[in-house]
Amino acid sequence: MFADMSYILYVLVPTMALTMFAQWRVKSAFNKWAAVPNGRGLNSVETAQVIMRHVGLENVEIDRVPGQLTDYYDPRDKSIHLSDSTVSQPSVAGMAIVAHELGHAEQDKVGNVMLKARAALVPAANIGSNLGIWVVFGGIMLQQDYLAWVGIALFGAAVAFTLVTLPVEFDASRRAKKYLRDTGLVTEAEYKGVDSVLDAAALTYVAAAASSVLTLLYYVSLISGRRD
Numbered sequence: 001m002f003a004d005m006s007y008i009l010y011v012l013v014p015t016m017a018l019t020m021f022a023q024w025r026v027k028s029a030f031n032k033w034a035a036v037p038n039g040r041g042l043n044s045v046e047t048a049q050v051i052m053r054h055v056g057l058e059n060v061e062i063d064r065v066p067g068q069l070t071d072y073y074d075p076r077d078k079s080i081h082l083s084d085s086t087v088s089q090p091s092v093a094g095m096a097i098v099a100h101e102l103g104h105a106e107q108d109k110v111g112n113v114m115l116k117a118r119a120a121l122v123p124a125a126n127i128g129s130n131l132g133i134w135v136v137f138g139g140i141m142l143q144q145d146y147l148a149w150v151g152i153a154l155f156g157a158a159v160a161f162t163l164v165t166l167p168v169e170f171d172a173s174r175r176a177k178k179y180l181r182d183t184g185l186v187t188e189a190e191y192k193g194v195d196s197v198l199d200a201a202a203l204t205y206v207a208a209a210a211s212s213v214l215t216l217l218y219y220v221s222l223i224s225g226r227r228d
C-alpha cells in the first residue's frame with residue numbers, strides 16, 4: 001500500500017526530483033556567493049546592525065547557531081539566529097541571508113497576517129504531519145471512511161502550513177532586497193548574487209509545498225477510489 005505504483009510515479013518521483021533540484025540550487029547559489037566578499041567588507045552581524053538602524057529594528061537580538069544555512073528568526077525571543085556559515089565571511093550570500101531574517105523580524109513587528117497565520121498553524125501542522133497519514137491508513141484498513149477523512153483533515157493542516165509559508169518567505173525576501181538597495185549596502189553586481197541566493201531559497205519552500213499538496217491529493221484519491 002505504501003509503495004504502490006501510482007504513489008511512486010505521481011508522488012515519490014516528482015517530489016524527490018523537485019526537492020533535490022531545489023536543494024542543489026540553494027547549495028550552489030550559496031557556495032558561489034559565500035565565496036564572493038561584499039564590497040563593504042561587512043560580515044552578517046555588521047550588516048544586521050546597519051539594516052536594523054535603517055528599518056528601526058534595534059530591539060532585535062542577534063544570536064549564533066551552529067551549522068550551514070540554519071539561519072532563522074524566532075518571534076518568541078525576537079532574535080535572528082545566524083549560522084556559522086553566514087557569520088564567518090563578509091560575503092554577498094551572508095548579506096542576503098541576514099537581510100532575509102530581518103525581513104521576518106519586520107513582519108513580526110508590523111503584525112504581518114501571514115506570519116501570524118503560520119505561527120497559529122504550527123501545533124496543528126506538527127500533529128498533522130506525523131499522525132495524519134497513520135489515521136488515513138487506519139481508516140482505510142478498518143474500512144472506516146470517516147476516520148480516513150479525519151486523517152486527511154489532520155494532514156491538511158500540515159499542507160496549509162507549507163502553503164502559508166510561501167507568502168511569508170516571499171515577503172521576507174522582498175523586504176530583504178529593499179533593505180539592501182535602500183541602504184546602498186550592495187552594488188548592482190552584488191545585487192545579482194542576493195537575487196540568486198534568495199530565489200533559490202524560495203524554491204525550496206515551493207518544493208516543500210508542492211510535495212505536500214501532491215501527497216494530500218494522492219491520499220484523497222486513495223480514499224475516494226476505494227469506495228466502488
Ligand SMILES: [Zn+2]
Nearest residue numbers: 100104169172
Ligand atoms: Zn525565511
